[in-house]
Amino acid sequence: MAQDAGLATPEMDAGDGVRRRDFINIAAVAAAGVGGLATLVPLISQMAPSADVLAESSTEVDISAIKPGQAIKAMYRKQPLFIRNLTPAEIAAANKVDVGSLRDPQTLDERTKEGKTNWLITLGVCTHLGCVPLGAGEGEVKGEFGGYFCPCHGSQYDTAARIRKGPAPKNLEVPEYVFNSDTIVKIG
Amino acid sequence: MIRIFSILAGLFFTAALLWSFGNGAYSAITDPAAVTAEEMFHKHPKQLALASDGAFGNFDHRQLQRGFQVYQEVCSACHALSQVSYRDLKQLGYNDDEVKAIAAKAQVPAYNAKTGEVKSHKGLATDHFPPVVYGGQGTPPDLSLVTKARHGGGAYVYSLLTGYQNQPAELLKHFPDAKVPDGLHYNPYFVNLNIAMPPPLTGDGQVTYGDGTKASVDQMAKDVSAFLVWTAEPSLAKQHQTGWPVLGFLLFATVLAYMAYRNIWADKKH
Amino acid sequence: MSFPWANDYKPSHPFMQWMDSRLPLPRFVYDAIGAGYPVPRNLNYWWNFGFLALICLGLQVVTGIVLAMHYAANAGIAFDSVEHIMRDVNWGWLMRYSHANGASAFFVVIYIHIFRGFYFGSYKPPREMVWLLGVVIFLLMMATAFMGYVLPWGQMSFWGAKVITGLFGAIPLVGEPIQQWLLGGFAPDNAALNRFYSLHYLLPFVIVGVVVLHIWALHIPGSSNPTGVEVKSESDTVPFYPFFIAKDGWAALAFLFVYCAVVFFAPNMLGHPDNYIPANPMSTPALIVPEWYFWPFYAILRSFTFDFFFIPAKLMGVLAMFSSILIWFFLPWLDRSPVRSGKYRPLFKKFFWYGLIPSVLVLGYCGGSHAAEPYLMMSQLAAFYYFAHFLIILPIVSSIERPDPLPFSITESVLGHDDKAALGGKAALGAAA
Numbered sequence: 001m002a003q004d005a006g007l008a009t010p011e012m013d014a015g016d017g018v019r020r021r022d023f024i025n026i027a028a029v030a031a032a033g034v035g036g037l038a039t040l041v042p043l044i045s046q047m048a049p050s051a052d053v054l055a056e057s058s059t060e061v062d063i064s065a066i067k068p069g070q071a072i073k074a075m076y077r078k079q080p081l082f083i084r085n086l087t088p089a090e091i092a093a094a095n096k097v098d099v100g101s102l103r104d105p106q107t108l109d110e111r112t113k114e115g116k117t118n119w120l121i122t123l124g125v126c127t128h129l130g131c132v133p134l135g136a137g138e139g140e141v142k143g144e145f146g147g148y149f150c151p152c153h154g155s156q157y158d159t160a161a162r163i164r165k166g167p168a169p170k171n172l173e174v175p176e177y178v179f180n181s182d183t184i185v186k187i188g
Numbered sequence: 189m190i191r192i193f194s195i196l197a198g199l200f201f202t203a204a205l206l207w208s209f210g211n212g213a214y215s216a217i218t219d220p221a222a223v224t225a226e227e228m229f230h231k232h233p234k235q236l237a238l239a240s241d242g243a244f245g246n247f248d249h250r251q252l253q254r255g256f257q258v259y260q261e262v263c264s265a266c267h268a269l270s271q272v273s274y275r276d277l278k279q280l281g282y283n284d285d286e287v288k289a290i291a292a293k294a295q296v297p298a299y300n301a302k303t304g305e306v307k308s309h310k311g312l313a314t315d316h317f318p319p320v321v322y323g324g325q326g327t328p329p330d331l332s333l334v335t336k337a338r339h340g341g342g343a344y345v346y347s348l349l350t351g352y353q354n355q356p357a358e359l360l361k362h363f364p365d366a367k368v369p370d371g372l373h374y375n376p377y378f379v380n381l382n383i384a385m386p387p388p389l390t391g392d393g394q395v396t397y398g399d400g401t402k403a404s405v406d407q408m409a410k411d412v413s414a415f416l417v418w419t420a421e422p423s424l425a426k427q428h429q430t431g432w433p434v435l436g437f438l439l440f441a442t443v444l445a446y447m448a449y450r451n452i453w454a455d456k457k458h
Numbered sequence: 459m460s461f462p463w464a465n466d467y468k469p470s471h472p473f474m475q476w477m478d479s480r481l482p483l484p485r486f487v488y489d490a491i492g493a494g495y496p497v498p499r500n501l502n503y504w505w506n507f508g509f510l511a512l513i514c515l516g517l518q519v520v521t522g523i524v525l526a527m528h529y530a531a532n533a534g535i536a537f538d539s540v541e542h543i544m545r546d547v548n549w550g551w552l553m554r555y556s557h558a559n560g561a562s563a564f565f566v567v568i569y570i571h572i573f574r575g576f577y578f579g580s581y582k583p584p585r586e587m588v589w590l591l592g593v594v595i596f597l598l599m600m601a602t603a604f605m606g607y608v609l610p611w612g613q614m615s616f617w618g619a620k621v622i623t624g625l626f627g628a629i630p631l632v633g634e635p636i637q638q639w640l641l642g643g644f645a646p647d648n649a650a651l652n653r654f655y656s657l658h659y660l661l662p663f664v665i666v667g668v669v670v671l672h673i674w675a676l677h678i679p680g681s682s683n684p685t686g687v688e689v690k691s692e693s694d695t696v697p698f699y700p701f702f703i704a705k706d707g708w709a710a711l712a713f714l715f716v717y718c719a720v721v722f723f724a725p726n727m728l729g730h731p732d733n734y735i736p737a738n739p740m741s742t743p744a745l746i747v748p749e750w751y752f753w754p755f756y757a758i759l760r761s762f763t764f765d766f767f768f769i770p771a772k773l774m775g776v777l778a779m780f781s782s783i784l785i786w787f788f789l790p791w792l793d794r795s796p797v798r799s800g801k802y803r804p805l806f807k808k809f810f811w812y813g814l815i816p817s818v819l820v821l822g823y824c825g826g827s828h829a830a831e832p833y834l835m836m837s838q839l840a841a842f843y844y845f846a847h848f849l850i851i852l853p854i855v856s857s858i859e860r861p862d863p864l865p866f867s868i869t870e871s872v873l874g875h876d877d878k879a880a881l882g883g884k885a886a887l888g889a890a891a
Binding site: 190191194195197198199201202203204205206207208209211212213216221243271276329332333336337338339379420422423426427428430431434435438439441442445446448449451452453456457458 | 555725
């Protein structure tokens, strides 16, 4: 339809009239275009998380029952969350590691809250391809480094949940959290 | 040929209709339908003016909070609010901590399909209002959508709450058998005049409003009606806020398109 | 097809030429709704409603696909999932209200489109196929709308499904098995809800297919026009683009203005409050009525209150309700008047305006009311006229009527004169049309 560029009809007279008429036609088409684009806003944003999903984006967990050396799995944003009460030995093991030698260099202090170094809170999602690593449940394999072990492709995490061996590129992710009190932690 | 068939078919349908019409007319004359008590005494809802009315309507949050208080202290004993969740209350102007405190007062049952266990937990902001166990007479409806599920909407709720009265003597004169059954209550705004719900708002000061508003029966009925308008249509204000710009834009675009149309046809008679 | 003077598609850009010789889609569009489709210049605003119907169809498909992303077709949670859309999904209320009122808008537009066809004789030769396909589209729309109304699983959804499938129970002998087969049970439940959902998603695409055929069939003889006189020469037509794009475009925006006013400010105006009560198989609403666009047919269904000889009233009502639409299929052969447009048919015009229109409006009004007197008697009289109009009056009127003189051509009707000498040979053809 190349020869129809513009909506001018042959009968149109020359001069200002033509320009004014063209302007209105172009403005009308532009307005329709703007309206069309505006309707895309609700059509696209309806697929974003809905209010009920967003409301569950933070979780409160009671950690009073977790003894040193134990861990629990909680649900956070529909994914597993590991909350681990580290023993002094585990803390020492984590601190002994030369940070520079790590694939994803981070100290245990960077991965925990000040004064609460024993509380290691991470997502239970292997950073390789998203499997759930073992090690949080009672009697589960903890891997060579005493932390977590992902059975899918053999990623090994240490007591600070840092990647030590295997294909995973990153340490287990530490979500945002705050201690509401000594026993209640709010994640997200 | 087809027209002969058509006329025959036409005669068939019209004759059947005339037969029904004739029979109906005959019985309408010989045995006219009796007027019922509902037809004579049922009343349309009273006028109720709310901030949410009309195309510019928006919610009056203080009134909604008062209405919520009435719901909590009076209605919630029998009526559930299942479509509403506690987090929605933030729209009434409560902050996160207040919502959490309100939710925590409720026990929310959760059914575990694997174990068959029903466990209750302290309500969370993300929970919906829990179901209400009711053992009395009648079936108290869920109130979440009640103002959209009844003709008259908020005005209906308001009229019903303030419409209890003694059965008019005139009614018994016309319909001696229509005495209000035991356990029911006369209310001309209810569809069949006799409602199982006893008058819920019994006297002034039944609740104590935090904002100092005097809790008269009329005020409480208004407030809880306003609240139930919100529960049924929480997006109402947003609808109006979105609607005006949309209509304004469409008006502008329509005028432009009309001018373009006149332009293009300017030299064509049609 | 097309008229000899139709513009030919001549792409100037090398890419468009390359495209044209490989996949001539731009040429197809150009010939269908572009400058290559000559349209009678005298079309009035009644002719905009075909385009508006297309907009409604698009609107329903888009909003419907969006709703399907959030809706759950399970009798246990369907009602709650609709409320989830209304409360939690981003812009969910807009999607749902657009879809619910879009159905009403679609029917408003389609009824005007149909009655334009009735009045201006659009069903007459050579456009019978356009008409027949149109009736098919209308039937598919009714089925789709009915099943869509069941999905929210409110009281009206449930009881509507029960009553309408109950119609099939009126068929002698096989009625009850058919009803159970339709529902996949003895009453509407999960099985029925799921199949209605499946078909509600499928049928709109069938409608799109039949709409393509409808437009294809229309483009063979070209559009009809208010005079009913066929196109004779180039001066009778203007190219669809830009002329009718401009006219349809501004009409579409005006239509969207009214539609949005309802969606944003009175979204439940056309709905029934009872459908905000979850389906309850143990309690029937005081008044079961379908959506307003079915009221005329619902009134015909209820008009038959007494057995007619050996035919039970229920069967008679079902028969009449389906017949009231099926007779439209025969319309091109029932109305044999050589004159197409009602404008030039003095007798037909009277029956149309003083008979058909009031009878359909009365049927619509009664269909939305209680099944009690005086509504029953009113609808019986209106239905009497409705059937008489199509089956008796039209065939007779079309053979006894003396039509008014027709204009020589579309050009003459617009400009008051035409170059008759140049078209002398074709004049006889126009008069016969």
